[in-house]
Amino acid sequence: MRPPLVLGTYLMTLVLCLSSVLASPPEQLRAEAEETARLLAKLLQAGRLVIEHNQSLIDDPHRGDKGFTPDVFELQLREQFRTRTGIDLTTIADKSPTFAVPPLARELLPALIEASKEVVRDAQVVINQRGIGYKNFIPATYGSQAAARFSKRSHVQLKQTAVQPRNPKNEPDEYESSVLRWLAGRPNSEAYVSELTDSGKNLRVMMPIYYIRECLACHGEPKGEWDISGYPKEGAHEGDLAGAISVRIPLELK
Numbered sequence: 069m070r071p072p073l074v075l076g077t078y079l080m081t082l083v084l085c086l087s088s089v090l091a092s093p094p095e096q097l098r099a100e101a102e103e104t105a106r107l108l109a110k111l112l113q114a115g116r117l118v119i120e121h122n123q124s125l126i127d128d129p130h131r132g133d134k135g136f137t138p139d140v141f142e143l144q145l146r147e148q149f150r151t152r153t154g155i156d157l158t159t160i161a162d163k164s165p166t167f168a169v170p171p172l173a174r175e176l177l178p179a180l181i182e183a184s185k186e187v188v189r190d191a192q193v194v195i196n197q198r199g200i201g202y203k204n205f206i207p208a209t210y211g212s213q214a215a216a217r218f219s220k221r222s223h224v225q226l227k228q229t230a231v232q233p234r235n236p237k238n239e240p241d242e243y244e245s246s247v248l249r250w251l252a253g254r255p256n257s258e259a260y261v262s263e264l265t266d267s268g269k270n271l272r273v274m275m276p277i278y279y280i281r282e283c284l285a286c287h288g289e290p291k292g293e294w295d296i297s298g299y300p301k302e303g304a305h306e307g308d309l310a311g312a313i314s315v316r317i318p319l320e321l322k
């Protein structure tokens with residue numbers, strides 16, 4: 069049995085989890101890493117949706133204090149994640165391990181929630197500013213920041229990426245580029261791509277994101293025209309591939 073683990077020591081936890089699963093057969097190791105990657109991507113996506121649902125509140129120039137605190141955000145995030153995965157994050161720590169929530173995910177999901185709340189906490193001054201409408205606190209900026217914060221503290225890399233990203237930090241690597249190109253040529257689907265790379269050293273999962281109508285004010289037509297966030301529009305259409313959430317989990321420790 070692993071000892072109980074304290075939040076904030078999840079780097080240590082990651083080592084423990086990985087070493088415990090390294091003893092398992094490779095297929096199980098891969099399956100657990102894949103499920104962990106899928107849930108991390110779903111959680112980042114859930115956070116993006118929560119920001120989207122609160123966008124008009126965040127952008128309301130007439131209100132100062134919006135009440136969109138890190139705790140309010142967290143409640144909505146847990147609810148959104150539960151709706152999308154059936155998993156209640158408030159109870160995963162208590163239950164005995166099940167395949168649905170592998171040990172690695174039990175440690176990493178709370179770490180991503182923490183990183184996400186910190187992003188909302190740091191944005192409070194901006195969010196609560198009166199007299200300003202658009203504040204550049206949108207799903208994509210939230211997602212880029214939460215993923216970066218989480219990845220910095222973890223062996224697992226989480227990021228948003230796109231073929232031609234607006235944010236240079238979201239630039240795809242070679243693997244991500246090839247998967248994005250492959251996804252772009254296929255019909256819109258809920259499916260994700262999962263592969264072992266680097267001679268089996270890394271598991272990589274990419275979950276596609278597609279444009280919906282609400283995205284087109286910034287990413288749509290006319291191509292090249294400036295949007296409200298200060299970038300040229302991509303000329304995209306509803307249903308086009310916008311990008312992906314990309315997760316890389318090392319299966320071996322060096």
Ligand code: HEC
Binds near residue numbers: 234
């Ligand atoms: C208000 C304008 C605006 C809207 C609306 C908007 N985006 Fe973006 N999008 C941006 C900006 C700005 C960035 C760069 C964010 C950053 O700095 O990381 C971005 C980045 C992204 C990225 C990450 C890759 C990159 O370019 O860096 C994806 C994926 C994305 N947007 C998808 C969407 C989707 C899907 C929607 C609709 C659900 C949407 N966006 C709605 C402005 C917008």
